[in-house]
Amino acid sequence: MDKALKANIKELIKSKRGFEFESFISELNLIQYGSDGFQPTRERKDDGAEGLILSTKTIIAAYGPDAFDERKFNKKVNDDFEDYLNKWSSDNPNWIMHYNNALAPTQLRVSNDLEKIAIDRGILTNHISIKGIDQIMHMIENEFSSIQQRAVAKLLGVPRELIVFDHVRNIIQDLISGHGIEQEVPEYKLEVDIEEKIKLNYTDSDVNHALEEYEDLNADGTLKKIWGILSTFQTEEINILKLRIKREFNNENGSFKEKLNTLTNKYALKYSNDDDDFFNYYIRSLLVYCFEQCMIGKKTSSES
Incomplete structure (x- = not known):
């Protein structure tokens, strides 16, 4: 806890x-x-x-x-x-x-x-x-x-944000449990042009929506909060988490948007005991954070 x-x-x-x-x-x-x-x-x-x-x-x-x-x-x-x-x-x-x-x-x-x-x-x-x-x-x-x-x-009557943060930590802990360290450890701290990355991974009709979603999560501080939660874990644990999400993302079928939505829904179904938009919002934010950190999706020229 x-x-x-x-x-x-x-x-x-x-x-x-x-x-x-x-x-x-x-x-x-x-x-x-x-x-x-x-x-x-x-x-x-x-x-x-x-x-x-x-x-x-x-x-x-x-x-x-x-x-x-x-x-x-x-x-x-x-x-x-x-x-x-x-x-x-x-x-x-x-x-x-x-x-x-x-x-x-x-x-x-x-x-x-x-x-x-x-x-x-x-x-x-x-x-x-x-x-x-x-x-x-x-x-x-x-x-x-x-x-x-x-x-x-x-x-x-605990503040809801504290409950959500603990819930996200439990999700992360579950995702990293029982998995050994793999030899390949991707670089996650590369600075990337997020607009370029979004355009590379989304269809033209979905780019504006994806940009708005990212900008909203960035502007309200949610992505920084996800980083704050992750920062309490050890480096090896974070590497396990990222490799796990990358593997599960790549196992899905469809376009980048479809894969991201499928994985969001899968995690929401597994980890949220009720249809709670607030919890689901943070589950989605965790995956968007992983996208921002250049772990899923096609790489831009600066990542290659």
Whole structure:
């Protein structure tokens, strides 16, 4: 997950309070497990639980105070755990409390105390834990798919551009994964007359449209943003990406325009989970950037 996106998600979760945080935790589990895998409880009179993960028989609780108060924290945890022992534990041996901030060492040890309470009362449990914001972020980053991560970001109201940048990074990462370095490494940093290159690759009737598309992407800074994303990858990874796109582009049939459109649609279908013009715009921009960098299409005299 992109660092900027991760930081934004973390701060937005920490800002949730009270019922708003409890509702978020329910939605988070619905995103991860689906409506068939997670059963939320009622918002009020929830018997100390936000819901149940059906597959693991895990009761989910949540606590989102305005600020940390050790006495209130311990009371909330113990009250919810008491409800769990009395009303849920006989059928559900796992209990997790989610907390909207970082856990201090003393808070981390509370779960051990809770396990002892259950043992002393002769109640068999399997897993008891308290997850603070760092543990929640680890779960989102490592247990959620990229589609689920984007759903969490949208739920929290993360700026869309951050979501898109992370999505483009995931596309690039997928394209370079599992491919070794080939011996031929094309030159991608040649300066080229883009108008000449467009005229060389498009039919006369399509030249003006292609020029307008390129000028728009250049003027609004989108191509620079693509470069910014690519600049976070290592040189070898970028070479793999470019060779992969070149190979897939050359495997398509038709004119240059038809090949570019086919590859755009193929990537949009593979990487976009919904018909989202904003995501598709950046997929197209990635391919136009590769064209600008002289990797696909006929070469101009300066490239030869």
